[in-house]
Amino acid sequence: MLENTAFMFDRSFMNDPISDILRLASAESVVSGGFTAGGDWAVRFPAPDRLKFFAAVRGELWLGLETEGTTATRVTAGDVLLLTAPERFTLGSDLSRTPIDAQAVFAEQSRPIVDAGGGDDVLMIGGHVRFDTAYAPMVTEALPPLIHIRGDTPDASPMRWIIDRMVDESTEDLPGGGLASAQLAHLLFIHVLRAHLAAGGAVRPGWLRLAVDPRLAPALRLMHTAPGKNWRLDQLAQASAMSRTIFAQRFRSAGGIAPLAYLAHWRMRLATRALRHGDATVASLARDLGYASESAFSHAFKRIVGVSPSHYAASQSYNGRVSHRR
Structure with a gap:
């Protein structure tokens, strides 16, 4: 389960997206x-x-x-x-x-x-x-x-x-x-x-504006609490008490990205952190982040991050060795 992998946050108490970030x-x-x-x-x-x-x-x-x-x-x-x-x-x-x-x-x-x-x-x-x-x-x-x-x-x-x-x-x-x-x-x-x-201070479009929007925050919290779940747009819209269309429009306006695209990017941020720290294998990340196979996860990772998970992990390992030698 995702909650048991070392890279995930402690879920023994209630978290919020700002704390997660x-x-x-x-x-x-x-x-x-x-x-x-x-x-x-x-x-x-x-x-x-x-x-x-x-x-x-x-x-x-x-x-x-x-x-x-x-x-x-x-x-x-x-x-x-x-x-x-x-x-x-x-x-x-x-x-x-x-x-x-x-x-x-x-x-x-x-x-x-x-x-x-x-x-x-x-x-x-x-x-x-x-x-x-x-x-x-x-x-x-x-x-x-x-x-x-x-x-x-x-x-x-x-x-x-x-x-x-x-x-x-x-x-x-x-x-x-x-x-x-x-x-x-x-x-x-x-x-x-x-x-x-x-005080209603300026907040640029993105995750922080989503987190402080009282209508969108419940959906954001669901994605952060269970990023490996196969969330559907209608489920997220229901959590925000909106129709699918209104929810998608409001989410994109506040976050600058579509809801399911945000979920995919959040998953990859968690994955890069795990690979940077050597906390998980590609197979366990694919399973815990809700992908049907390593291939599906690797394809999504390369599309969003720009390189394959194995290349990313290898580059982080190399950078760590160079930093250690310095």
Whole structure:
């Protein structure tokens, strides 16, 4: 059975498609530290190669992105920022000032909270969210370039507790501090995502828009819970309380893909993860993902992924050996 194969998620508790995607992408949040500043200041940060988050513990400042035409964002205490765009940005009290380089600021000091100069009117703490490179685009492409959760909104209330604990873990030498910080950062990321969705924030067509659509989510959950089942369009439409035609149209509009095509792609994402980790054979994947034969599974895999399962598995094994030797 599919639920017994090692690559599947733990079904001992209720899951949801967003949790499934984040697990598939091996989402891992890390607190990288923070800084204090005061007076007139500006710090320029390099373009992040992963999702970057900042939480304003105290003070006021501005965020400026380098994209032409974007306006500066005012940040106040309690605000949380999630940057998904891979572009340089500046934080400061006055963005017209010549900024200092963030790498130089952090390289010169070994403490988790560094002094960026001028005092401590502002305290920022930050980190990043890493994903498996094969699945990172699923998350980053679903979100806008910048998410800004304001500290005075109801959804920010639980974040304030998390931020305070993150500061404690960063400034005090507590047992298990590294693990606690990582868990708190991950929880903060989830709350930022929830707050953005609850506020009706921008979501691009795809799996995330499907997951937050109350009419389509039940069908999506069925496909994620039992991807190996031979789902028919009428069964999925019935779960969403729609006719086949209306369901198919609404699903494609929100997800950018037809329902059964989404199911096929979800199966292949699970299959690639299993092959990357060496958790299953082609025969077991074919059986557990609902294909009548290895040949049928291999044909579907090559059509969607671009190579055969055996070639994909061999390439992942080779890449792993090269990485290990390095």
